[in-house]
Amino acid sequence: MxxxxxxxxxxxxxxxxxxxxxxxxxxxxxxxxxxxxxxxxxxxxxxxxxxxxxxxxxxxxxxxxxxxxxxxxxxxxxxxxxxxxxxxISLRASNFDSERVKVNDKLGNPIMISTILVWRVKNTYKAAFEVDNYENFVRVQSDAAVRKLASLYPYDNFEDDGAEEEITLRASVNEVSEALEKELSERLDMAGIEVLEARIGYLAYAQEIANAMLKRQQATAIIAARHKIVEGAVSMVEMALDELSKKQIVELDEERKAAMVSNLMVILCSDKDATPIVNAGTLNH
Incomplete structure (x- = not known):
């Protein structure tokens, strides 16, 4: 050859x-x-x-x-x-923005994805004679590469999946871009094409599951927020009890401590403002 x-x-x-x-x-x-x-x-x-x-x-x-x-x-x-x-044959760098295609990610969820590719001809002999039309070859192979890439990674992971460190299409931008660039370089080398940059241009769940996945993401965010709120509330209750005990403002038995802790946790963890009730009696009533 x-x-x-x-x-x-x-x-x-x-x-x-x-x-x-x-x-x-x-x-x-x-x-x-x-x-x-x-x-x-x-x-x-x-x-x-x-x-x-x-x-x-x-x-x-x-x-x-x-x-x-x-x-x-x-x-x-x-x-x-x-x-x-x-x-x-042009040696200039060219941009290619692929069409959005529907594929299944690693977990089988349908997603919409497209890629942005920056390329140029490196070997004019291969570009002219190894493939029929090198520009069309770039388009077809880019589509094939992004389909393969989407099947290798999940769109996203969730805390309840126990895979926080797993590479995902949404969160691991650098890793996914490197994998896409490597895949495209291997595919386009036979046409004498040099890949200058490759990255995901568009990424979203397919319309039929977008609402369900949005609710799941919202639920995950709410759980994470509640977790932080509870951690903060426990710390504040502990601090309040320590300060009351240290300064001897009031003596509380175990039952009253439990009631105080319960009231403070309700106030601090509630997503609505608490309605105060004035106790006009003694501490025992």
Whole structure:
């Protein structure tokens, strides 16, 4: 199998001067009845298809009757064999934002996902001849890679799953992006494509389970918040009892301590403001 071959071609300005001179002499000779000058005229026009431009970050792949001759990456105005077929391949970085596709994550939940890919051609021979259409190849392989990636990781994990350290599509952005970039690099290497960056562009649960998963996420958040509230409430009750005992403000037996703890926990853990009740009697009533 051949590989990319960088070649040098002739300076176009020098051959342009030769071509103009040949055409001018040919026209002058024909007007004077010198038929041999017609050969110079024909030669000048024969030279014209050999001129071509190579713009910055572009290249020309040269073929001669189906045989790969080489690739010109140097910028400028050049001349080559007029029989060469010249195929333009851009070396610029390109962005690709894939369509949102519905796939199942590792847990079997349907999700909507898309990828953003930044790529460029690294090997012009592979891009031109190893695949039919390298731009379409990038689109198809990006779609396949993101489908495979989604099946390897869950969308999210929950505390009750006991997998807090597991890599997920939603939380582990860097790890997932690295895995996606590696997968795409392996797939696109045969087309001579270099992956500059790959990451998840869109991620969400599919519409049919979005509401249910939202409720589950909300429930998990509420439980976590309640856990923090209870921890804080216990700490505050403990501090209150210690301060009352230390400063000997009031003597409380076990029954009264239990009642005080119960009242404080209700007040501190409630999601609504407590309604105060004034006790106009003694401490025992």
């Amino acid at each position: 051949e590989d990319e071959k960088i070649i040098k071609v002739q300076n176009g300005y020098m051959f342009l001067a030769i071509t103009i001179f040949a055409i001018a002499i040919g026209v002058f000779g024909i007007t004077r009845g010198m038929m041999l000058s017609a050969l110079l005229f024909v030669f000048g026009f024969f030279m014209l298809p050999g001129f071509f431009l190579v713009n910055p970050n572009t290249s020309k792949v040269l073929l001669l009757f189906g045989k790969y001759i080489g690739t010109v990456k140097e910028n400028g105005f050049f001349w080559a064999n007029p029989f060469y077929t010249k195929k333009n």
